[in-house]
Amino acid sequence: MSIKGGVHQDLIHDSAAKHVSGRAEYTDDILEPVGTLHAYLGFSTVAHGRITSIDLSAVRAAPGVVEVITADDLPGENDVSANGMHDEPLFATDEVLFWGQPLFAVVAETRDAARRAAALAEVSYDTLPHATDIAASRAAGAPLVTPPLTLKRGAVKPAMAAAPHRIKGQMEIGGQDHFYLEGQLSLAIPGEDEDVRIFCSTQHPTEVQHVVAHALGVPAHSVTVTVRRMGGGFGGKETQMNAFAVIAAVAAKRLNRPVKLRLDRDDDMSSTGKRHDFLAEYEVGFDDEGRILAVDGDFFARCGFCSDLSGPVTDRALFHADNAYFYPDVELRSHPLMTHTVSNTAFRGFGGPQGLIVAERIVEEIAYHLGRDALEVRRANFYGPGRDLTPYHQQVTDNIMAEVVDELVATSNYAARRQAVLDWNAKGGIIRKGIALTPVKFGISFTATWFNQAGALVHVYSDGSIQVNHGGTEMGQGLHTKVAQVVAEAFQVDIDRVKITATTTDKVPNTSATAASSGTDLNGMAALNACEAIKARLAAWAADKAGLPAEAVVFGTEGVSVGDKVTDWAKFIGAAYMDRVQLSATGFYKTPEIHWNRDTGQGRPFYYFAYGASVSEVSVDTLTGEYRVERTDILHDVGKSLNPAIDLGQVEGAFVQGMGWLTTEELWWDDKGRLRTHAPSTYKIPVASDIPREFNVKLASWSENREPTIKRSKAVGEPPFMLAVSVLEALNMAVASLDGYANCPKLDTPATPERVLMACEALRSAPAPAKVLEIGE
Amino acid sequence: MSKIHVTTTINGDAVEFLADPRETLLDCLRDHVGLTGTKEGCGTGDCGACSVELDGTLVCSCLVLGVEASGKSVQTIEGMATDSELHPLQRKFVEHAALQCGFCTPGILVAAKSLLDRNTSPTEEEVRYWLAGNLCRCTGYDKIIRAVMDAAAELRGEAA
Numbered sequence: 001m002s003i004k005g006g007v008h009q010d011l012i013h014d015s016a017a018k019h020v021s022g023r024a025e026y027t028d029d030i031l032e033p034v035g036t037l038h039a040y041l042g043f044s045t046v047a048h049g050r051i052t053s054i055d056l057s058a059v060r061a062a063p064g065v066v067e068v069i070t071a072d073d074l075p076g077e078n079d080v081s082a083n084g085m086h087d088e089p090l091f092a093t094d095e096v097l098f099w100g101q102p103l104f105a106v107v108a109e110t111r112d113a114a115r116r117a118a119a120l121a122e123v124s125y126d127t128l129p130h131a132t133d134i135a136a137s138r139a140a141g142a143p144l145v146t147p148p149l150t151l152k153r154g155a156v157k158p159a160m161a162a163a164p165h166r167i168k169g170q171m172e173i174g175g176q177d178h179f180y181l182e183g184q185l186s187l188a189i190p191g192e193d194e195d196v197r198i199f200c201s202t203q204h205p206t207e208v209q210h211v212v213a214h215a216l217g218v219p220a221h222s223v224t225v226t227v228r229r230m231g232g233g234f235g236g237k238e239t240q241m242n243a244f245a246v247i248a249a250v251a252a253k254r255l256n257r258p259v260k261l262r263l264d265r266d267d268d269m270s271s272t273g274k275r276h277d278f279l280a281e282y283e284v285g286f287d288d289e290g291r292i293l294a295v296d297g298d299f300f301a302r303c304g305f306c307s308d309l310s311g312p313v314t315d316r317a318l319f320h321a322d323n324a325y326f327y328p329d330v331e332l333r334s335h336p337l338m339t340h341t342v343s344n345t346a347f348r349g350f351g352g353p354q355g356l357i358v359a360e361r362i363v364e365e366i367a368y369h370l371g372r373d374a375l376e377v378r379r380a381n382f383y384g385p386g387r388d389l390t391p392y393h394q395q396v397t398d399n400i401m402a403e404v405v406d407e408l409v410a411t412s413n414y415a416a417r418r419q420a421v422l423d424w425n426a427k428g429g430i431i432r433k434g435i436a437l438t439p440v441k442f443g444i445s446f447t448a449t450w451f452n453q454a455g456a457l458v459h460v461y462s463d464g465s466i467q468v469n470h471g472g473t474e475m476g477q478g479l480h481t482k483v484a485q486v487v488a489e490a491f492q493v494d495i496d497r498v499k500i501t502a503t504t505t506d507k508v509p510n511t512s513a514t515a516a517s518s519g520t521d522l523n524g525m526a527a528l529n530a531c532e533a534i535k536a537r538l539a540a541w542a543a544d545k546a547g548l549p550a551e552a553v554v555f556g557t558e559g560v561s562v563g564d565k566v567t568d569w570a571k572f573i574g575a576a577y578m579d580r581v582q583l584s585a586t587g588f589y590k591t592p593e594i595h596w597n598r599d600t601g602q603g604r605p606f607y608y609f610a611y612g613a614s615v616s617e618v619s620v621d622t623l624t625g626e627y628r629v630e631r632t633d634i635l636h637d638v639g640k641s642l643n644p645a646i647d648l649g650q651v652e653g654a655f656v657q658g659m660g661w662l663t664t665e666e667l668w669w670d671d672k673g674r675l676r677t678h679a680p681s682t683y684k685i686p687v688a689s690d691i692p693r694e695f696n697v698k699l700a701s702w703s704e705n706r707e708p709t710i711k712r713s714k715a716v717g718e719p720p721f722m723l724a725v726s727v728l729e730a731l732n733m734a735v736a737s738l739d740g741y742a743n744c745p746k747l748d749t750p751a752t753p754e755r756v757l758m759a760c761e762a763l764r765s766a767p768a769p770a771k772v773l774e775i776g777e
Numbered sequence: 778m779s780k781i782h783v784t785t786t787i788n789g790d791a792v793e794f795l796a797d798p799r800e801t802l803l804d805c806l807r808d809h810v811g812l813t814g815t816k817e818g819c820g821t822g823d824c825g826a827c828s829v830e831l832d833g834t835l836v837c838s839c840l841v842l843g844v845e846a847s848g849k850s851v852q853t854i855e856g857m858a859t860d861s862e863l864h865p866l867q868r869k870f871v872e873h874a875a876l877q878c879g880f881c882t883p884g885i886l887v888a889a890k891s892l893l894d895r896n897t898s899p900t901e902e903e904v905r906y907w908l909a910g911n912l913c914r915c916t917g918y919d920k921i922i923r924a925v926m927d928a929a930a931e932l933r934g935e936a937a
Binding site for chain 2: 012013015016017018019020021022023024025026028029112178179180181182183229230231232234264265266475476477478645646648649650652653654655656657679680681685686687688689691695697
């Protein structure tokens with residue numbers, strides 16, 4: 001007999017019944033206190049310029065307006081930067097650095113009144129030249145928002161010079177809007193003294209607490225931040241909620257009334273950061289077998305107007321520019337470029353996808369150059385014995401890449417299907433097919449080592465019910481469910497006894513963002529640590545009463561046994577309470593063994609790696625560029641899964657989100673520096689009719705984490721996002737068929753139908769222009 | 778602007794509220810009637826999170842004025858389950874783990890029910906295209922499609 005809801009079981013999301021009945025409470029659903037006011041923002045309308053005058057009289061006079069707040073009205077600092085670099089003003093005061101930068105806030109009786117009033121500001125600017133993209137920023141002298149990183153091992157120049165083959169190339173990699181379905185919002189409720197309580201849709205309550213405290217000029221102890229759940233986060237609520245929480249809090253304290261700020265979707269998309277777009281320039285040297293000898297790469301990122309998280313994001317791009325491949329001699333350099341755009345930020349994978357995709361493109365280039373199946377080239381370059389050192393000098397000790405790929409090759413019937421695709425294309429029709437198998441190796445841990453800590457608070461009440469709180473936030477990923485499973489397993493009680501409550505800074509302090517896929521690894525361990533403390537007290541007490549050693553106390557499915565006497569859990573706890581045993585404990589965890597020296601570019605930044613692979617097959621209409629994904633097979637490693645149902649959902653969702661990044665999601669700024677794809681009408685995330693027609697997703701059930709993580713599981717949030725690279729390279733192959741695979745089409749991303757069509761046209765027209773005429777006739 | 782007295786039926790109950798004539802049905806449901814299961818994702822009719830039925834027609838409630846509900850019947854997510862039992866679609870979404878953050882879930886369920894009310898045995902392709910107006914950023918849709926197909930089978934009386 002086992003308990004209901006222990007670890008390694010399929011278990012539904014703890015809020016599922018509420019989700020389907022509309023009863024799950026998101027921040028905007030919290031009953032507003034009487035007297036709640038609504039704030040909104042006035043935004044800049046130039047990409048770069050000096051403010052010459054700002055007239056807010058019409059805003060103040062608008063119906064329903066209670067207050068207008070500018071930088072002068074802030075009690076503390078006009079800064080919401082997440083990293084202490086003080087380079088991100090809440091309100092632009094003199095110089096505007098992107099279109100959509102907040103200038104002031106207006107507070108009114110209704111949200112509608114506040115929005116209408118905000119539009120009445122009269123602002124004049126002296127416009128200055130702007131650089132909104134990577135090319136323009138480089139042309140303007142390539143200013144950086146944060147110090148760059150170089151990763152280096154061996155001597156790349158001589159190794160490159162000695163290589164039998166060399167290819168130079170470049171790849172443009174597009175950004176991505178998070179498109180969390182629930183937009184940014186905060187509700188601030190003033191309290192006595194300097195206190196303020198904030199309900200905020202955030203992945204990082206502790207950071208909101210600190211930034212609000214700075215803006216109010218009060219100690220952190222006066223600010224409490226709470227989030228029960230988010231309607232999606234994906235990294236977009238790791239720092240980007242700061243400004244909105246600050247405005248709500250400042251207004252609430254100033255007016256002594258509750259204030260809510262909820263952004264409209266268009267303003268949310270224009271004024272919050274996104275995934276960084278990159279330009280990679282690479283050179284690879286390799287031998288006749290396709291084995292990589294040397295890689296030299298530059299990674300230019302559009303970071304936006306300030307640093308935000310661009311330092312660690314561009315670092316992580318370099319950390320993943322090897323993906324699963326050994327580079328004997330290597331040098332990789334990041335260029336975190338300042339641009340006159342919103343400051344780009346965390347997004348699932350955190351730069352990793354932009355690095356990894358370049359490794360995959362390098363492999364594809366080699367394969368086309370040598371006329372081989374790219375899978376052979378991939379296998380020839382996997383890390384292995386004696387070839388296991390990364391460009392950051394961490395040894396890869398838990399490598400299961402080859403096992404994962406071998407199994408997927410077999411279960412997806414890759415070889416026969418690839419032959420069928422080649423045969424199909426050989427017929428020379430309009431519809432061309434492509435198939436690609438791409439691997440993923442992803443490093444787990446925050447590269448800022450100090451973030452790898454977590455706290456938890458576990459209460460056992462005298463009726464035997466258990467309340468758990470931890471520093472992680474729930475954004476749909478099932479973190480609370482997994483942590484509750486860990487607690488149920490620890491006490492050997494059914495999960496129905498365990499309730500996880502809203503994440504809040506007054507229960508567990510000094511938390512890290514729920515990010516870097518680390519939520520379960522860190523918070524699960526912290527919760528377990530608290531459970532073990534309570535169990536130790538209970539065991540000592542029960543053993544002492546029975547005159548037995550503590551080992552005689554066993555927490556079992558039937559109850560707690562002391563020697564041969566078994567007592568029902570609730571009765572046991574009731575007795576412990578009556579005998580004055582402390583039934584509450586805090587827990588703590590810090591990831592062991594990791595270290596990283598950014599100055600030398602050496603260390604062990606990652607505790608372990610997660611692995612996965614996918615095969616995608618696509619059909620492309622070469623006359624229109626339209627395509628569809630016919631089938632995708634995935635095998636992904638989550639170690640010993642805590643909850644396979646939840647993990648499968650993460651893998652599927654991450655793949656489709658990654659597919660959107662690489663295919664349909666195009667961010668487009670006009671020549672004035674204004675984002676024109678600021679709503680779902682023009683910015684296209686995948687819909688139900690876009691996903692693979694056949695979608696076979698499996699977890700590598702045989703895998704166990706070699707490190708002692710929580711129940712030997714592995715993190716799952718980010719790694720599967722990059723499985724979508726197989727779609728891009730399958731599209732690449734379908735296009736390449738037009739000239740007999742003689743050239744790698746080098747599709748940039750997103751590979752929109754427009755881009756695919758242009759790639760088709762380039763291949764059709766370049767080698768034999770006469771053929772274009774034939775088609776024209 | 779002076780408010781208008783709206784008399785309507787929501788989930789079978791007679792409901793009255795006062796609405797600014799510019800207010801959307803979505804805002805009226807959430808702010809005046811206290812039915813917060815219907816969500817705003819985009820406010821421009823492109824994401825489907827605010828889906829409700831108005832006299833049996835599937836609409837984005839952000840594109841309908843509250844006053845337009847006058848004399849009509851509105852069906853929201855809150856009316857899908859009975860007091861004691863989830864609708865088969867809701868139950869199948871739970872069983873198939875066809876949700877993550879849950880924010881799009883009410884709109885998708887309302888849209889899916891609207892499909893099954895019209896077509897008791899949709900093909901997988903029909904389900905995909907019917908739901909193409911409902912954005913989900915978490916799940917990748919596959920489990921949603923499975924859940925709808927499974928619920929349709931159960932509603933037809935077929936064994937799952």
